[in-house]
Amino acid sequence: MRKHLLGAAAAAAVVTVSPAWADDEAKPTEQKSGAFSIQFENDLFFNTDRHYTSGEALDYTTAPDDTPVWLQDFAHHDLPFFASTGDVRTDYQIAQDIFTPANLQLVPPDPTDRPYAGYLYVGLGLLSNSDTHLDQAQLQLGVVGPMALGGDAQNWVHTVIGDRKALGWHYQLHNEPIANIFYERAWKLIPPRSVFGLFFDLEPHAGIAVGNAYDYVNAGAMARVGINLPDDFGPPRLQPSLPGSNFFEPNGEVSAYVFAGVDGRVVGRNIFLDGNSFELSPSVAKRVLVGDLQIGLAVQIDRARLSFTHVFRSKEFDTQPSADQFGSVNLTFRL
Numbered sequence: 001m002r003k004h005l006l007g008a009a010a011a012a013a014v015v016t017v018s019p020a021w022a023d024d025e026a027k028p029t030e031q032k033s034g035a036f037s038i039q040f041e042n043d044l045f046f047n048t049d050r051h052y053t054s055g056e057a058l059d060y061t062t063a064p065d066d067t068p069v070w071l072q073d074f075a076h077h078d079l080p081f082f083a084s085t086g087d088v089r090t091d092y093q094i095a096q097d098i099f100t101p102a103n104l105q106l107v108p109p110d111p112t113d114r115p116y117a118g119y120l121y122v123g124l125g126l127l128s129n130s131d132t133h134l135d136q137a138q139l140q141l142g143v144v145g146p147m148a149l150g151g152d153a154q155n156w157v158h159t160v161i162g163d164r165k166a167l168g169w170h171y172q173l174h175n176e177p178i179a180n181i182f183y184e185r186a187w188k189l190i191p192p193r194s195v196f197g198l199f200f201d202l203e204p205h206a207g208i209a210v211g212n213a214y215d216y217v218n219a220g221a222m223a224r225v226g227i228n229l230p231d232d233f234g235p236p237r238l239q240p241s242l243p244g245s246n247f248f249e250p251n252g253e254v255s256a257y258v259f260a261g262v263d264g265r266v267v268g269r270n271i272f273l274d275g276n277s278f279e280l281s282p283s284v285a286k287r288v289l290v291g292d293l294q295i296g297l298a299v300q301i302d303r304a305r306l307s308f309t310h311v312f313r314s315k316e317f318d319t320q321p322s323a324d325q326f327g328s329v330n331l332t333f334r335l
Contacts, residue, residue: 032087034063035247037332039095041238041311045327050102051114051316052326054154055238057095061127061246063335064089075126079137081183086130089247091138093123095238098150099272104166112319115282116172117272118150119143119213127247134186134233136207136243144213144271145175174276180211184218184243192229200225203233205243205263212277214240215268220292226257228300234259235298235307235330242294246332248305255300263292273317284317296328303334 041055064087072088101113109116121142128135142148151169158165184207192199204221222234222242228251236244242263267288275283296309309328316324 032064032249033247034066034089034335035061035332036335037061037236037246037330039236039238039328039330041326041328043324043326045310046325048324048326049104050100051320051324052097052313053100054098054157055095055328057093057238059091059093059123059236059246061092062090066090067126071126075128079126081185082126082128082135082137083130083133086128086133086135089127089129091123091125091127091246093138094121095123096120096148096150096153097238098154100154100166101168104168105164107167107170109168109171109282111282112284114273114284114317114320115275116151116166116169117144118146118148118153118172119178119272120148120150121178127245129245131191132188134184134203134205134243134245136182136184136186138182138239140178140180140182140211140213140239142178143175144173144178144276146172147175171282173271173281174279176212176271176276176278178211178213178271180209180213182209182214182239183207186222186233186243189221195225198225198227199229199257201229207243209240212269213271216240216265216270218263218265220261220263222259222261222294224257224259226255226298228252228255229257230255230300230305234261235296235305235309235328235332237294237309237311237328237330240265240292242292244330248300248332248334250300250302250334253302256298258295258297260295261293263294265290265292270316284319286317287315290314290316305332306330 037059039057097119099117125138155165186205190202192201206219230248232245232248273286275281291314293312298307
């Protein structure tokens, strides 16, 4: 399994398959397009500033016609776990995640709380979608530690909004290069069906992550209900997360839907809790079983889709006093 995933990494592949289901009479006839996505995740939506406190990303996904033929052939025939048919897209991402303890004024930080850490990275990959499933594979290359600029970013924002600076960034994780592979497959177990004038679908998923940032296996499902469901798998989030698609194909000028999903992970490694791989650093005892529950709303008007996701995350380490929650906003434009 790991050998196959590393083979995918060598090709810098991220797979995302977005099936096309909704009202058959409302199928779009225009050419499938690429998309540009802006992602913002933060716990400020719920008046906290701790643990996974911030994540931002810019993402560009090409149209299927813009993917070279040789890369399509590789995805269909050579990339492990990919389907042999479907639209193939390439994906490019730049992102930053920030993690902190709960008490930002304590120096040195509480050794039983989550360590300070920043993670700056790029994501490279392939996306493939058909009428039956969504495959996603992503290679992340980045850095953890002061070079990730987590402290600079957080304290700059705190200065702008007039909040107190976090004082413990001197005790963050050390610099370490990161290489991580993520693979997920989602299915349309129940393709969009009409229910009382609305459309409903159900999408189970399963996946795996391998690398020096995260090692885990995960599984879960998401349900959506609304009008003119677009051909996608719901709005995306930053890993680790339920799968979503940065691109979408509309089934009308306007669509809107609510969604709810769950994801459970069996975690072998989480560098942001376990600490650096090759030298001593702050760390806490992580929990092996972690779960996400999310609910949200997505609205698509013409070539733009805006979504908000409320995420509830179970305790991630033994000395964590309570579960966390944060919000995720995504704005995607079809190009």
